Amino acid sequence: MSTPPYHGAQVGAGERLLVHAAVAALGGAVLWDSFSQQGASAYFPTAIGCGLILLSAVSALKVVPRRLLTSEATLVKGLGGLALLAVFALLAGEAGFLSTALLFIPAMALLGGDRNVPRVALATVSFVALAYVVFHVVFAQSFPPEFILGGR
Amino acid sequence: MTEVLSGLPAALGVESLLAMLAGTLAGIAVGAIPGLTATLAMALLLPFTYTMDPLQSLGMMAGIYNGAMYGGAIPAILARIPGTPSAVATVFDGFPLAQSGRAKFALHVALVSSAAGSFLSAVALMLLAPPLVEFALQFGPAEYFWVAVFGLTSVSLLLAGAPAKGLASALIGIAIGLVGMDMITGAERLVFGVRHVAGGIDLAVLLTGLFAVPPALAMLSATGKHAEGLGMTGPGIKVRQALGFARTWLRSGLIGVTVGVMPGAGGNFAGILGYSEEKRAARDDSMFGKGDPRGVAASECANNADNASSLIPTLALGVPGNSVAALMMGAMLIQGLNPGPALFSQHGDVVYGFMWQMLFTALLMLTLGFAGAKVFVHMLRIPSALLAPMILVVCLLGTYASTNSLGDIWLMLAFGGLAFMLSRAGYPIAPIVLGAILGPMAESSFRQALLISQGDPLRFVSSPISVVLVIAIVTVATLPLGRILWRRLRARDARRAEHPPPLRKDR
Incomplete structure (x- = not known):
């Protein structure tokens, strides 16, 4: 009997918070770009920018202060x-x-x-x-x- | 039915047959290597399909899809490691069967059941997609907008452990899909001065980065030892024994087909559901989990029956329900084929030919699986630390070959890095791809509907189809809330059962 080749890596709360912040920053960049658009061209980018900032804030608020397992590489x-x-x-x-x-x-x-x-x-x-x-x-x-x- | 038959000659062409053969072989081999999935193999192949004929490209993709689903059963049975996520339930009875010296029998049960599931699924695709196309002809821009929103919300909410992360992934995907020129005004959006992306982001570059780079990096973290499984022991399956699984195949096949049509669900869910239902329906379930071949048959039939049926909404409406369907749609878009009702009238030979390819690859899988079983078993021994860089080199070669641009290599790497970091933080990757495909579709439909209605928002809920779709979206969106409430109620009941309130004494 063999062991599974990979058991997963641990991800700390700090790293998860950093990723949520990066997602919020991405949302900010999309929102910033939408200001230079006119009329209906701006609808979707504005909604996406606001949505990303809001959703990353929700994810950041729910971060638990412990390490979680992931199937990705270390x-x-x-x-x-x-x-x-x-x-x-x-x-x-x-x-x-x-x-x-x-x-x-x-x-x-x-x-x-x-x-x-x-x-x-x-x-x-x-x-x-x-x-x-x-x-x-x-x-x-x-x-x-x-x-x-x-x-x- | 005449239309369906019109695709048969094209599917039986020499080039199509060779493509299906190569794809099925590659699919089984990839599935047999733990850590490699159909998604990864298809993402690797995608950049090379630019120069192929449509049915060559789609035949190869069909072979990989069906083949990999069976291939995942090989390490599940021999090494207790599901080769693909869909083969999780195959482990429950497959490995005990192998341990008891019936490995060859278990592998054969998995093979014939996978072929039966794929066959049923292809028949379902042929029967269900054309009526759905007829229905979709009634759709206008408002209905297409809601269909795209439904596809995005359901996949994002059902695939992610946390709904906020699933939705955020979908929004990231939509943002990627909007990069480039606005299709109505011609203005540049989300380009940020990078001239290379002013024309938009190549779908193959995005898919390769998202689906091939993170799994290859994960292989670097493997222990360094390769998986060693049990040998091909015992006798194989006899025709009479195989036919004895007919009822299991019918039951699990129907489950797989139904799960496949639902957006967000996938082969892993189908396999587990098929297994559970088989166990529930059995008169004597005492051997399940200890080596009952019906468990292997149910899991493998259900996870393969999900394959072609998951393409029904993709082909008929242009809405992929999972990552593999998104890759398949990517392969079509690369060929200039836009999935949806128009595809059936303009390129009937290709779309029906592809349906036949899904069916023929099920039969090819059966032949190749029996003939090459001993070879595929050896795939388990390939060291992952050595395979990972080779996969990455093929990614880079493929990306360059598709666009002849070193800039796209950097873009592919950026998407790979993004997917790696997002995955580690718990963001699902499939909604990003769906967002990139469905986002522009949703936006163009939205703006068309606004132009037609001269800005009247009531246009979006003026037809019964739109109303039904809005109700479906609200239902899917409130599902996570319902789940949370249900868990809280159950936890409260459990607490009460453990600590019952003191009884009042009557005086």
């Missing part, structure tokens, strides 16, 4: 993953998607706790080779030039 791994994705997006335009993937996949696997180096290396190279065949050779999709695979 904050560290989630934000770490998003940061790596941002680095990928920055490099992909310069070095190409698949060349960047050669670094990105092992880095993400490491972040996920996979320390089996030969397996990670083999899976990365196999995946990139397969993606190259599918996207570049079979479907001839146009991607930014590759640093390694496509030559510059």
Whole structure:
């Protein structure tokens, strides 16, 4: 019998309050934009802006001062993953998607706790080779030039 | 019926058949990996469908949808982990069956029951969608406005644990849907100086970010160990044994179809309801929870019977009732097909062809499930920490391939980050997508109705259909209040039962 792969992460009240505040800020931005609209163009944005501020206030008032369970990633791994994705997006335009993937996949696997180096290396190279065949050779999709695979 | 048959030749074309085959294979494989769902697989595929023929794209989506619902039963039976949320009730009897050395039998029961459910659901779609389209022809802008509001409120309130968060998610979605140019005045709205979004936000970019990024990030938080399940032990199912489940399929199939049509409900609700009803209807329910195959059959049939029927309001009215239906609608919009009554008259071959694809993928699932059972079982062993980055790379490649813009990659990442943070705080994600799709529809209908009535607000309640829809919206909106009151009353009764008031002594 195996254990389920993931038991969920804990989310503190502070983080939940911060998200409610961000939702209210989003509502404020929508409301602010609606002031520059005229006539019926402003109806929906105004209603949405007010609604978001009101609903986030209701959610904030109901925040309980204890940690709650979520099925999402932990904050560290989630934000770490998003940061790596941002680095990928920055490099992909310069070095190409698949060349960047050669670094990105092992880095993400490491972040996920996979320390089996030969397996990670083999899976990365196999995946990139397969993606190259599918996207570049079979479907001839146009991607930014590759640093390694496509030559510059 | 003639119209329904008109879609058959297109659905039986070679390209359509290959697309259904690939989609069903991918769907079963995805469903078999814990953490991956039909929604994620469809969101990953969506950006690649821009260059496909409509029936190729929809056939692949249909295969993924049906296949993933069955695939979720594999880890549920072998490892006690529901591969998809819909397979929760399959665990109750599936895993005990596998433990007792009848894993192969349990998997086969799940497979034939999933196929039966999908088949019934596709037939329901063919029978119920055309009459609903006839009815929808009576709708004007005011009625469409209320239909959109009903779809949004019901999904937001039924999907979220907290109604305020569900509604806020829907409003965020509407705001995203309004970004870009106002369709009547041409003025820019909610652009905030970002020229890249002045033309609006690409639906595929939004869907990929919302539905593919957070689950992939969650896979990074897995323990690092892959799930190891029990082997494919024991004999398989015989035809006579399979036919013995006919009554269960009929009962659970009807439950699944009914749940599917309701907005906000989903396969997980259908599976649990089908299981409970089967247990209630059984003369001898002593084996339920200990390895009764009827439990597996009921759960799997009901969760698959939800599939095609959930597309009835999507196809007929253009109102998706859940996230998968929203993705399916996204795939249609990408192809320039606008769901609703006009779709049936202008692109009958595509819409009826798609209904046949939903039916054929049920049969394909049966064939592929029997033939590839041993292969699909191995999907359980793929380490999630290694799979997550690969999914994310496909997300990025797909987003770039669909729009050829690095700006959309950043947009997709922003939506992924937004969905991750909102999910952690308890905001449901499906209403965001529904808001992005239904919000602009609600706004255009609202403004059209105002223009027609020259600003008279009574126009919105001038027809019986509008009045019925308003009553339905008020009913759905007051449901959470009713639930709170009911819980309080029950808690008060429980307190009284524990601490009864002292009896008065008569003098």
